[in-house]
Amino acid sequence: MENYNLELSDRIWKFNESRALGLSTLSVYFFLLRIGIERTSLKFTISDTQISTQLKMTRKTVKVCKEKLRRFGIISYQSISGIPAEISLISDYPLILDNQHFDDDLNKKRKAKKQNEEVLVQSKILKTSVSEIDDISTKKIMDFPTLKEFIEYAESIESYDDNLLLEIKNKHQTWTNNGWKNNFDRPITNWKSALKNSLPYLYNSAIKNKKTIETIPTIRRIKIDGDS
Structure with missing residues (x-):
C-alpha cells in the first residue's frame, strides 16, 4: 500500500x-x-x-x-x-485527457445550468406578473363605489335630476351584479366616466317610466245596488 x-x-x-x-x-x-x-x-x-x-x-x-x-x-x-x-x-x-470529450461534457453541463437559470428567471417573472395582475384586479375591485358614493357622485353631475335617483340605484345594482362590466361585457375601469355618459339614457328611461305610470287609467269601483 x-x-x-x-x-x-x-x-x-x-x-x-x-x-x-x-x-x-x-x-x-x-x-x-x-x-x-x-x-x-x-x-x-x-x-x-x-x-x-x-x-x-x-x-x-x-x-x-x-x-x-x-x-x-x-x-x-x-x-x-x-x-x-x-x-x-x-x-x-x-x-492526459481527451480535451474535446471533456469540453463537450463541460459545455453540456454549462448549457443545462444556463437553461435551468433561464427557467428560474422566467418563473420569477411569471410569478411577479401574476402577482401584479392580482394586485391590480384587487385594487380595481376595492375602487368600486358603494351605493352611497355612486349616488353622491351622480348628484354632483350638472345634468343630474331628482327623477334619476331610482334609475341610478338600478344602474349601480346592475353593474354590481355583472361584476362591474358594461353591456358589452367589458370591465368598467372608470365608473365615474361611465355613469356620467349613462345619465342621458337613464334620464330618457326615467321619463318613459314616468309617462307609463301617468297613463295607467284609474279604475273606479262600480257601485252595485245594495252597497252602502
Whole structure:
C-alpha cells in the first residue's frame, strides 16, 4: 500500500499540472488517499459528513470536489441517499485527457445550468406578473363605489335630476351584479366616466317610466245596488 501511496501521490500531481484541480479538490483527494492507506484498501466507505468534518469544508463543497474527481476518472463512487458512498481510488486514470470529450461534457453541463437559470428567471417573472395582475384586479375591485358614493357622485353631475335617483340605484345594482362590466361585457375601469355618459339614457328611461305610470287609467269601483 505504501507503493500505491507514492504512485497515486505522484500521479495526482502530474495530472494537476495539465488540468488544475484546485486546492479544495486536492485536499479531498489526499484525505481519501489517507483513508485508503489506513484501511489498506483502495475501496472503502465514508460519508460526506465525515469528510466535511475532518477537512472543515461544507458538505456542498465536498460533493463538488468528489464529482470533479469522478468526472476526471480519478475516483469512482455511487451516491445513494442516506447511505455513505463506497469510494474507489482509481490507479490507472489517464494523465492526459481527451480535451474535446471533456469540453463537450463541460459545455453540456454549462448549457443545462444556463437553461435551468433561464427557467428560474422566467418563473420569477411569471410569478411577479401574476402577482401584479392580482394586485391590480384587487385594487380595481376595492375602487368600486358603494351605493352611497355612486349616488353622491351622480348628484354632483350638472345634468343630474331628482327623477334619476331610482334609475341610478338600478344602474349601480346592475353593474354590481355583472361584476362591474358594461353591456358589452367589458370591465368598467372608470365608473365615474361611465355613469356620467349613462345619465342621458337613464334620464330618457326615467321619463318613459314616468309617462307609463301617468297613463295607467284609474279604475273606479262600480257601485252595485245594495252597497252602502
